[in-house]
Amino acid sequence: MTVSPTTQPQTNHSLPPADAKQRVSQFMQTLQDEICQGLEALDGKGKFQEDSWQREEGGGGRSRVLADGDFLEQGGVNFSEVWGKSLPPSILKQRPEAEGHEFYATGTSMVLHPKNPYIPTVHLNYRYFEAGPVWWFGGGADLTPYYPFAEDAAHFHHTLKNACDQTHGEFYPVFKRWCDEYFYLKHRQEMRGIGGIFFDYQDGNAPLYRGPDPNGPAAQYSNQLAPIEPLGWEDLFSFAQRCGRAFLPAYSPIVEKRRNTEYGDRQRQFQLYRRGRYVEFNLVYDRGTIFGLQTNGRTESILMSLPPLVRWQYCYSPEAGSPEAELTEKFLVPQDWVNS
Amino acid sequence: MTVSPTTQPQTNHSLPPADAKQRVSQFMQTLQDEICQGLEALDGKGKFQEDSWQREEGGGGRSRVLADGDFLEQGGVNFSEVWGKSLPPSILKQRPEAEGHEFYATGTSMVLHPKNPYIPTVHLNYRYFEAGPVWWFGGGADLTPYYPFAEDAAHFHHTLKNACDQTHGEFYPVFKRWCDEYFYLKHRQEMRGIGGIFFDYQDGNAPLYRGPDPNGPAAQYSNQLAPIEPLGWEDLFSFAQRCGRAFLPAYSPIVEKRRNTEYGDRQRQFQLYRRGRYVEFNLVYDRGTIFGLQTNGRTESILMSLPPLVRWQYCYSPEAGSPEAELTEKFLVPQDWVNS
Numbered sequence: 001m002t003v004s005p006t007t008q009p010q011t012n013h014s015l016p017p018a019d020a021k022q023r024v025s026q027f028m029q030t031l032q033d034e035i036c037q038g039l040e041a042l043d044g045k046g047k048f049q050e051d052s053w054q055r056e057e058g059g060g061g062r063s064r065v066l067a068d069g070d071f072l073e074q075g076g077v078n079f080s081e082v083w084g085k086s087l088p089p090s091i092l093k094q095r096p097e098a099e100g101h102e103f104y105a106t107g108t109s110m111v112l113h114p115k116n117p118y119i120p121t122v123h124l125n126y127r128y129f130e131a132g133p134v135w136w137f138g139g140g141a142d143l144t145p146y147y148p149f150a151e152d153a154a155h156f157h158h159t160l161k162n163a164c165d166q167t168h169g170e171f172y173p174v175f176k177r178w179c180d181e182y183f184y185l186k187h188r189q190e191m192r193g194i195g196g197i198f199f200d201y202q203d204g205n206a207p208l209y210r211g212p213d214p215n216g217p218a219a220q221y222s223n224q225l226a227p228i229e230p231l232g233w234e235d236l237f238s239f240a241q242r243c244g245r246a247f248l249p250a251y252s253p254i255v256e257k258r259r260n261t262e263y264g265d266r267q268r269q270f271q272l273y274r275r276g277r278y279v280e281f282n283l284v285y286d287r288g289t290i291f292g293l294q295t296n297g298r299t300e301s302i303l304m305s306l307p308p309l310v311r312w313q314y315c316y317s318p319e320a321g322s323p324e325a326e327l328t329e330k331f332l333v334p335q336d337w338v339n340s
Numbered sequence: 341m342t343v344s345p346t347t348q349p350q351t352n353h354s355l356p357p358a359d360a361k362q363r364v365s366q367f368m369q370t371l372q373d374e375i376c377q378g379l380e381a382l383d384g385k386g387k388f389q390e391d392s393w394q395r396e397e398g399g400g401g402r403s404r405v406l407a408d409g410d411f412l413e414q415g416g417v418n419f420s421e422v423w424g425k426s427l428p429p430s431i432l433k434q435r436p437e438a439e440g441h442e443f444y445a446t447g448t449s450m451v452l453h454p455k456n457p458y459i460p461t462v463h464l465n466y467r468y469f470e471a472g473p474v475w476w477f478g479g480g481a482d483l484t485p486y487y488p489f490a491e492d493a494a495h496f497h498h499t500l501k502n503a504c505d506q507t508h509g510e511f512y513p514v515f516k517r518w519c520d521e522y523f524y525l526k527h528r529q530e531m532r533g534i535g536g537i538f539f540d541y542q543d544g545n546a547p548l549y550r551g552p553d554p555n556g557p558a559a560q561y562s563n564q565l566a567p568i569e570p571l572g573w574e575d576l577f578s579f580a581q582r583c584g585r586a587f588l589p590a591y592s593p594i595v596e597k598r599r600n601t602e603y604g605d606r607q608r609q610f611q612l613y614r615r616g617r618y619v620e621f622n623l624v625y626d627r628g629t630i631f632g633l634q635t636n637g638r639t640e641s642i643l644m645s646l647p648p649l650v651r652w653q654y655c656y657s658p659e660a661g662s663p664e665a666e667l668t669e670k671f672l673v674p675q676d677w678v679n680s
Binding site for chain 2: 051065067074076186187188272276279280283284290293294296297299300302303304306307308309310311312313314315
């Protein structure tokens, strides 16, 4: 394997401002507020219920759940802010410079499970870490449709791409590929949905891709890039804010377009079946879920991502040529949604 | 920590007979047949459908599923027999003598999800491994009730204890504690059900407990035992057969007793909710499931254990003093069911 010059992390010369934690924490709470307000307005019926919680080792959060709304069967939006003596080994492996330093982490995450099978399930998570000399932003948003509408996938991707492009034109191409790589169910040989963007360990330096597969499309694309002018903390914070605020414009029009489409038992049963894949991904592969469960996170907040009702069926296979078959064959494999 | 003399595995002087694999494989298939026949007779309506499959790297199996029966909402009984170049690292860690040797493994596993919430879900798995100079039996059976009936738990445990006692009087006390330890959801601080027996790496030598927690009740009980006369391969094979054949007598009377109990939406909803814990255990903790999914096992056979319909509900808590609360408080913690 040839390692291009950009695969070695550059030294990060941009330190966070003194009030970095406070500013990001404030933004993450504002993002939670804006998303909850936007979703309540969009739903028109359901209201979020809030639980505040404290973490024994330091920090806490506020979990908000909307159940049995008009379009939302269940939606959860979490804010959390935690600190402690040291980051877990899995993260230190990626960021050895953080070893021996206290850490701070804050973020907002969300999963929405709509009633109507023509409206996709959607997930969002943006987070910020500091530990001694190192800091980084991570996160993303991805869409999981039950029925195949290319225009919905294109709209979602276009909106996120526009948010990315304002910071750097290579963010979307790398983070879109990283998203395809991350939300993948190996045992099903399927993507969880039609993707979106996913990034982690972003501190303004190359390489953009910092994931586990050095030979995948995301790494290959990232490695062939010309050297990128390092970005500063403010650039990355702006980027995270733009991405977070791109969520409602990315998702709301899809809800409006599909919420009145009539559906029957066939569509509902397929939705419940496909929700099983969401459970499988979150419990078998999702780093945040597994890490949270193994480290005494607040279980109810972590598992808020699981659907309210789910079905498994042995050896189910959709009828050839059906919309259900089209979903698996054409939508749950990587696609260039912004240029198709 | 003081390590008692029996915690060091003794040398195994009993080699398997030349036709060991064939005999165990034959038994595992017979066990699958007997259980399927017994369950069809008990159900009275549903019939098992069989899929045979081959494993590319060597071996294969036959999966049998009964869906929409009279008492069974879904039941799966798998037989498999596989071989290959080397055991996975997770097993080699426990059995380093198997390193560098080809392996053979055969087993039968089963999960039943009844319709009536008063009938417990039940799981069984018996398996046999050979790799060069080493061989061992593993397995067990455990019960997951939705409603608290002490007499059902006692009957299930008594039946398994009787099967164990015919081989050795200390098997049940150790394997019962090991079962309580294994089927535990750390993130819920709950047992999956009321347990049963669980054992692994049994080759007739001390110590009986070979699990991961050197300080748990199973290890403590196992370590304080007086030295046990080593058992031979035939003894262990007889033990596995007795355990396997104890399943129908352990479970059928519970089905007969509860199948006509009327239930309403409250009981059904609680059953669907508790089934979520089954999914959480199987996907987050169960070694067989995770290992199977990560090593290209047959996904549909592995995930046959998941319930046909499942519900999650944020921050659900049963009413104080209700049967639902009694289940969690008194049944999902270790209990001495045979002496209570």
